[in-house]
Amino acid sequence: MLDDAHDRYRAPALDKGLDILELLAATDESMTQAEIAKALGRSPNEIYRMLDRLVRRGYVARILGDRYELTLRLFALAHQHAPVRRLVSQALPVMRTFSKRAEQACHLTVYDRGRVIVVAQMDAPSYWSYSIRVGARVSLYNTGSGHVLLAFATPQERALMEAEREDLAEDKSRPAGLDSRLAAIRAQGFETMPSFQSEAVFNLSAPILGPGDTAIAALTCPFLPRVDREDVPDREAALATLLEATRELSIVLGKGIDE
Template sequence: MDAPVLKAGKAREADDRYRAPALDKGLDILELLSDQPRGLTRGEIVKAMGRSASEIYRMLERLVARDYVSRSAEGDRYALTMKLFLLAHRHPPVRRLVTRALPLMDAFARTALQSSHLVVPDREHAIVVAQATCPGNWEFGIRVGTQIDLLATGSGRTLLAFQDPHLTDDAVAGWQENEARLREFTAMAPELESCRNAGYRIGPSQQIRGVDDISVPILSPEGRAIAVLTCPFIQRLDGKAQPGTEEVLALLREVAEKLSLS
């Protein structure tokens, strides 16, 4: 753990050395609004950030002008636009992966009668970048753009099991101020090793009762996870035929192999 601590300390020193207060304010506003689906009034933003009304107003006006933030028709409420989401999906590696993955994920959904989603790492989190839904009358899925926890999801734990150690170090550095998360990460080492040995992970969802997450990595030529494909497996109770867990796992691994880089 010494190296991540040192890395985090150096990062903080660099942060202090290259501060850009105006940029920090703009990013703080974007991060604040990202958790507010209905947006916030200017007064609420000022109160949450502890800054003067005038400097927040100027920053909001620039963010509105650049279309990162929208203002309500009444003029008193601000919310994020889709611009950040669109920029993220224009990032070439992610866009190429999603373009290749979606037809295969759709075919999987039709055969397995289950939904699936694709996640990529984002420091101490992961982001859902694609989803395919099954053709039946019911489904369980997760919205594209959702940020998920590496420690508390099947997709996240599979990423940790297979991803490049440098990316894991970055995630650990982000947890340095949270001892509970560091202990949780350390305690799951045997589970991550088991996942690596098996080449996949199957386990109960940690968010939804009755759902088993089946996760497989999409690998680089070095055998590191560049993404993870997860099927939230739902078992029918009405007696209608559906592929079982092992068959769904085989189908999901076939998709992951096609997407992995040789």
């Protein structure tokens, strides 16, 4: 009776897609459509449309003309984002300490469907600061946060991020020399760049790292130089303080201290 009850709520198309994903996940090598069909006890025509949809949605990649393999999209869905509530609760005290020491604002960002989204923000302790509101969505290509999130992604994750970005309505152009810039950012561990949005602001961005040294978030200081005081930390000092903050958060949020 229990099996009969479960059968009433079966979704054959969903079952078919999950069967394909589970098969490819358990296989070290790519497979042809015919091989997948044989392994699942189905005809090639029966799984053609499902394979096509999985490829279009980025869960499966078609390689060498007629072979299929699993992408890292499922991995990204499961591991790319730490739970936002925990991420923010752990980050806010560290962000508060950074802002007090550097006398600058800062904000925490994560990757979200082709853009960078601000999930936490901390004002500078003085009256003067530059900040971005929580919930703001900004570009992957022309922000320090976006560069850091791209630089500290795996090649497969980066390809997925950029493919999702291509679906956005605005500005689709990929900056020249982006790959070499991202390589430099990964090598040095941070990004420093003039703001593309505001004069006088200089973005300082560093990754919060998870397993495999991939970024689960980025912490950015939109550095605003002060000309009325000489006792305020300069840009180099603010960057050093920012890197201390991201190292601390990387340990707290799962990178560990085994290196």
